[in-house]
Amino acid sequence: MSSITDVVKEGLKYPLNDWKKVLTLGVIFLVSSLVSFAMEYLVFDNIRIISDNAPFDTVQAALSSLPPNSIALIALSGIISLILMIFCSGYIYDVIKYAIEGKSELPGFADIKGMFVKGIRSFVVGIAYSILPAILFLLGLMLTVNEAVSGSVNMIGVVILLIAIVFAIFMSLVQIMALCNMIDKDEFAAAFRFNEIFALIKNLGWGRFIGILLFTVVAAMIISIFCGLIFGAIATVISIIFGSALVLSLVNMVLDSLLLNPYMSIAISRIYGSIFNEANNAELETI
Amino acid sequence: MILDIYKDSLEYSAKDLKTLLILGATYFLSFLFLPIFLIYGYSYRVTKISVEGMINGNDPLPAFDNIIDMFVDGLKVVLVYLVYLLVPFIIFMLFAMVSSAIGGYGESALMAIGAIITVVAIVAAYLMSMFGVANMANYDGSLRKAFDYNEIIEIIKSVGVVRSIGAYLGLAIISFAIYITVFLLIWFVFGMFGIFTGALGFDMAAGGIFVAGFLISYFVMLFIVGPYTMILQSRASGLLYNLH
Numbered sequence: 001m002s003s004i005t006d007v008v009k010e011g012l013k014y015p016l017n018d019w020k021k022v023l024t025l026g027v028i029f030l031v032s033s034l035v036s037f038a039m040e041y042l043v044f045d046n047i048r049i050i051s052d053n054a055p056f057d058t059v060q061a062a063l064s065s066l067p068p069n070s071i072a073l074i075a076l077s078g079i080i081s082l083i084l085m086i087f088c089s090g091y092i093y094d095v096i097k098y099a100i101e102g103k104s105e106l107p108g109f110a111d112i113k114g115m116f117v118k119g120i121r122s123f124v125v126g127i128a129y130s131i132l133p134a135i136l137f138l139l140g141l142m143l144t145v146n147e148a149v150s151g152s153v154n155m156i157g158v159v160i161l162l163i164a165i166v167f168a169i170f171m172s173l174v175q176i177m178a179l180c181n182m183i184d185k186d187e188f189a190a191a192f193r194f195n196e197i198f199a200l201i202k203n204l205g206w207g208r209f210i211g212i213l214l215f216t217v218v219a220a221m222i223i224s225i226f227c228g229l230i231f232g233a234i235a236t237v238i239s240i241i242f243g244s245a246l247v248l249s250l251v252n253m254v255l256d257s258l259l260l261n262p263y264m265s266i267a268i269s270r271i272y273g274s275i276f277n278e279a280n281n282a283e284l285e286t287i
Numbered sequence: 288m289i290l291d292i293y294k295d296s297l298e299y300s301a302k303d304l305k306t307l308l309i310l311g312a313t314y315f316l317s318f319l320f321l322p323i324f325l326i327y328g329y330s331y332r333v334t335k336i337s338v339e340g341m342i343n344g345n346d347p348l349p350a351f352d353n354i355i356d357m358f359v360d361g362l363k364v365v366l367v368y369l370v371y372l373l374v375p376f377i378i379f380m381l382f383a384m385v386s387s388a389i390g391g392y393g394e395s396a397l398m399a400i401g402a403i404i405t406v407v408a409i410v411a412a413y414l415m416s417m418f419g420v421a422n423m424a425n426y427d428g429s430l431r432k433a434f435d436y437n438e439i440i441e442i443i444k445s446v447g448v449v450r451s452i453g454a455y456l457g458l459a460i461i462s463f464a465i466y467i468t469v470f471l472l473i474w475f476v477f478g479m480f481g482i483f484t485g486a487l488g489f490d491m492a493a494g495g496i497f498v499a500g501f502l503i504s505y506f507v508m509l510f511i512v513g514p515y516t517m518i519l520q521s522r523a524s525g526l527l528y529n530l531h
Contacts, residue, residue, distance in 0.1 A: 003428040005359055012355045211430075219362055226321035 011271035018106040025262035032084035033257045039077040090119030092269045099273025125191045129175040133168035180276035204279040231255040292526045300518040311510030328361030330521040335424035337525025367433045371416035375408035421528035445531040462516040473504040
């Protein structure tokens with residue numbers, strides 16, 4: 001009987017097989033985060049304009065005080081980073097697929113259209129799985145902070161809030177299996193066949209499933225802290241040379257999104273795929 | 288038998304100075320958080336080789352490579368230690384909470400009993416975690432085997448409870464003695480130098496020698512004595528597990 005943590009070892013080693021592809025994914029991450037960095041800059045500028053001209057009577061008045069093309073720029077940069085993120089999740093889709101098929105190389109970037117379609121698929125699954133907990137959370141929040149209703153209703157809101165958090169954790173666990181199931185069956189509806197998904201998790205055992213995911217999260221956190229410390233040191237040295245605080249966050253961001261984020265997301269997706277494989281093989285053994 | 292284990296472990300840990308230095312560098316970098324797990328991963332490897340080997344079996348030191356494997360193994364070992372340590376901690380907290388709710392003389396009496404029980408629990412948890420890690424190494428790194436307490440208790444019983452506690456106590460005394468000896472040795476040498484230099488009238492130079500002595504003792508502790516005692520303990524715990 002071998003250990004399930006071998007899955008984590010294999011997953012963490014997997015991106016090292018082909019550094020070039022990790023870096024390519026890193027470039028996509030980098031462009032996306034640069035765009036959102038620029039967007040934050042714009043948003044901050046516009047908020048300053050609004051706060052200079054405050055108070056306004058209506059929302060329209062506040063919006064019309066801004067320079068006319070800045071709203072369009074913000075929307076455009078949001079859309080660009082969304083599209084790039086969809087490409088990334090399309091690549092992640094392929095990584096999980098390769099893991100399920102047991103291939104040891106990293107997927108390529110050739111099929112751009114296919115990547116986009118796959119990315120939209122996993123994006124939609126993500127939204128579908130998070131929409132119910134989000135609604136529940138918003139409901140709980142609205143009841144909790146509402147001062148117009150009595151205290152007992154506020155308490156109900158707190159309870160709903162707690163339920164929503166537990167529910168969200170549960171849903172995110174199920175979502176991992178659902179995503180893998182969809183990729184394995186190559187069929188969008190497979191992400192929502194709950195009896196299939198729960199049967200898979202039951203094969204693995206809920207304790208084992210949650211345990212291995214927790215283990216992965218802890219390992220990822222430690223690696224992130226380590227990289228954060230090292231990148232932070234590098235960024236600090238460079239920013240002291242340039243004498244600018246903007247350089248600090250920029251260098252930190254470049255290193256993070258070029259190296260750490262693609263490595264971590266590929267490794268974690270590989271681990272997800274391997275977990276699915278374990279669950280699937282356990283099923284075969286019982287038959 | 289226990290003395291053989293000590294002898295073997297003491298020799299085994301001194302096999303390779305290079306490994307000690309690499310481990311020492313890892314200790315030095317452990318403020319970056321991740322290297323801590325590499326150290327535990329290395330100690331796991333030592334335990335694994337010892338569990339598979341035998342006393343005076345001329346086993347090699349494990350290589351310091353495959354860092355990712357080492358990291359994940361170290362994380363597992365830390366997890367095992369933490370879970371076992373949680374038990375005495377919870378017992379202590381329970382006693383503290385209950386006794387503070389009682390108040391008066393009952394509080395002191397209950398807390399005294401609680402403290403004794405906690406000490407017993409700490410010893411038990413230490414023993415269980417050491418044998419748990421060795422058991423995990425024996426079963427090819429299966430985390431479940433580290434918490435299979437029925438099996439672990441059986442193994443501890445077959446080795447002998449008193450014998451195991453005695454062995455670990457002896458190990459702690461040996462490690463402490465090594466620390467003290469090395470420390471005193473270095474301070475003796477540099478202290479002599481310093482006193483001589485001071486007696487000759489070079490006061491500032493004597494201060495420099497004391498600083499040098501402090502630095503050298505720090506680095507020797509970090510780079511050689513620390514890793515040495517770490518390997519010593521892992522080796523001994525693996526061999527002790529093998530007695531069952």
